[in-house]
Amino acid sequence: MRVLVTGGAGYIGSVVSARLLERGYDVTVLDNLTAGHRRAIPAGARFVHADLAEGAMLPHLLDEERVEAVMHFAANIKVGESMRMPMRYLGDNVRNALNLLDAVTTVGLKRFIFSSTAALFAPSDSPIGEGDTIEPASPYGESKLMIEQALRWLDATTGLRYAALRYFNAAGAWGNLGEDHRPESHLIPVVLKVALGENGKVGIFGDDYPTSDGTCVRDYIHVVDLADAHIACLGALEQGSRAYNLGNGRGFSVMEVVEVARRVTGHPIEAEVLPRRPGDSPWLVADSSRIREELGWSPQMPDLETIVATAWEWHRQHPRGYEE
Ligand code: UFG
Numbered sequence: 001m002r003v004l005v006t007g008g009a010g011y012i013g014s015v016v017s018a019r020l021l022e023r024g025y026d027v028t029v030l031d032n033l034t035a036g037h038r039r040a041i042p043a044g045a046r047f048v049h050a051d052l053a054e055g056a057m058l059p060h061l062l063d064e065e066r067v068e069a070v071m072h073f074a075a076n077i078k079v080g081e082s083m084r085m086p087m088r089y090l091g092d093n094v095r096n097a098l099n100l101l102d103a104v105t106t107v108g109l110k111r112f113i114f115s116s117t118a119a120l121f122a123p124s125d126s127p128i129g130e131g132d133t134i135e136p137a138s139p140y141g142e143s144k145l146m147i148e149q150a151l152r153w154l155d156a157t158t159g160l161r162y163a164a165l166r167y168f169n170a171a172g173a174w175g176n177l178g179e180d181h182r183p184e185s186h187l188i189p190v191v192l193k194v195a196l197g198e199n200g201k202v203g204i205f206g207d208d209y210p211t212s213d214g215t216c217v218r219d220y221i222h223v224v225d226l227a228d229a230h231i232a233c234l235g236a237l238e239q240g241s242r243a244y245n246l247g248n249g250r251g252f253s254v255m256e257v258v259e260v261a262r263r264v265t266g267h268p269i270e271a272e273v274l275p276r277r278p279g280d281s282p283w284l285v286a287d288s289s290r291i292r293e294e295l296g297w298s299p300q301m302p303d304l305e306t307i308v309a310t311a312w313e314w315h316r317q318h319p320r321g322y323e324e
Contacts, residue, residue, distance in 0.1 A: 002026040002066050003234070006052060006100065007073030008045060009036025011179045012115065012170055016071060016227040018042040018177060023231060028065045032108035040177060053092070053100030059106045069111035069234055074102055074204060077145075078185055079119055082140035083279040089143040097147045105158050111228055111237050112151065112162040118219075118245070120166065121147045123209075127249055127287035130166075138279035148243065154239045163233035168219035168286045169249030170226050172307040173314030177223075180321030187257055188220070188308060192286045192315045195267035202269060204254050206276030211283060215254035219247035219285040222301040222310070232295045242294070247286025248302040257304070263307045 003020055007013040008029030013036070021044045029041050032051040041047050042173060052074060062070075075093045076082070082089040097114075120233035121139035122133040136142040137290050147164075150258045154160040171188045173179065179189045192224060193199045236242075252260070255271075262269050291297045301307060 002028065003063060003142045004028050004030060004062065004065060004067040004070045005031045005073065006046075006070070006198055007036060007075065009033060009038060009041050010073055011181070012167075012223055012226060013073035014042060014177050015042040015073070015174050015223045016073070016230050016267070017045050018174070019224070019227040022044060028063070028067065035181065035310060037180060039322045040293040047090045052096035052099050052224050057100060057208050058099060058103030062103055062107045062109060065173050067109065069113070069237075070100065070104055070109060071113040072097060072114045072288060075115065075229050077140070079279045080277045082138045082143070085164045086139035089139040089208060090146075092322045093143040094146050098150065101150060103152060109248075110159060110161055111234065112160055113233055114162060114164045116144045116150060116164040116166045116243070117141060118150055118286065119167045119281065120148070120167050121284065123283055125286045127282050128245060129245055129287040130290055137281050140279070151241070156270040160235040163237060165226070165229060165233065166243065167226060167313070168221055168245070168284060170223050171220040171274055172222040172224070172301065172310040174224045176295065178311065178314030178318060180318070180319075187218075187254060188261070188311050189315065191258055191269060192265065192312055194315050195261060195265035195312070196315060196317070196319055200269050200270065202258060203274040204258075204271050205274055205280065207273045207292065209282040209297045213253050213255050217251040217283045217285065219249065219251055220257070220304055220307055221247050221286075221299060222307050225299040226302075229291060229297050232291075232297045236295055242296040245286045245288050246291065247288055248299050249286055249287045249288060250302070250304075251283060251285040252304055257308075260308050264305060275301065303305060
């Protein structure tokens with residue numbers, strides 16, 4: 001089966017592409033390389049350097065590449081940025097996804113996998129299942145919800161079968177593939193850059209949240225475990241559309257993540273408390289029992305120390321990320 005992976009030069013998309021290739025799928029990566037890296041595109045994938053904003057070429061591309069399923073990762077991904085630049089999310093992210101869906105329905109493709117997010121749920125102090133209250137706290141979360149709603153209607157009206165995967169916090173590295181955002185804003189790579197000596201200290205965005213130590217709690221899931229959930233969903237799409245929450249079911253506060261990174265790296269990692277970052281939910285932990293029960297998926301690397309250790313290994317081997 002030939003799969004089009006949009007954002008396949010990015011962090012999660014590149015790992016999914018590599019895992020698909022390993023399992024014998026044909027992969028075409030589409031990426032505009034504004035955030036992705038050419039070097040992250042796995043050998044063996046075909047590469048189309050294009051932008052989803054140019055919607056008119058997409059039906060032709062899907063035909064020409066003989067695409068049978070689409071996995072859509074390409075998007076702006078920062079919760080905090082979406083509070084300052086909402087139209088990058090409510091505008092660009094939504095428009096690009098709709099361009100892609102427009103093309104998918106035009107050519108009659110029936111398989112679609114969508115990168116969604118935990119950030120569409122209302123904060124909760126217990127693990128969040130698929131039936132919990134949906135109430136995005138940021139334009140980022142809202143933009144993902146808008147596309148999930150479009151998908152529901154396309155399923156009902158055109159027979160498109162989709163999976164929306166609500167990621168909790170993707171982390172870790174796999175082989176030559178790791179996390180390299182410019183500028184980096186994600187907690188684990190930011191902390192590891194302090195350990196590498198690249199940054200002096202890590203800023204902790206708020207210590208006055210209603211959590212055990214006052215810092216925000218997240219559920220970190222290894223990027224390979226996320227990738228394998230996509231492949232499991234692709235195999236099951238014919239039985240119907242679905243949305244799944246994907247995490248390990250354990251929450252770690254920002255301070256706990258810093259502690260784990262200190263243990264893994266052996267570096268003191270200086271931290272200072274800064275004001276809250278607008279748009280952050282205090283507590284986001286997944287209840288992923290539905291995908292476990294329905295598809296038999298289970299995370300192979302649930303332990304946070306292991307996750308951080310894989311990221312640390314990658315950062316040590318790639319101190320300048322994907323740069324030469
Ligand atoms: N944090 C800091 N200091 C930093 C960076 C982050 O204190 O330098 C805190 C944040 O405030 C937040 C937590 O660490 O409380 C995690 O922040 P990240 O930026 O690493 O990740 P987010 O939880 O904001 O968002 C990530 C992805 C989203 C995804 C979401 C799902 O960026 O795309 O996880 O939970 F949707």
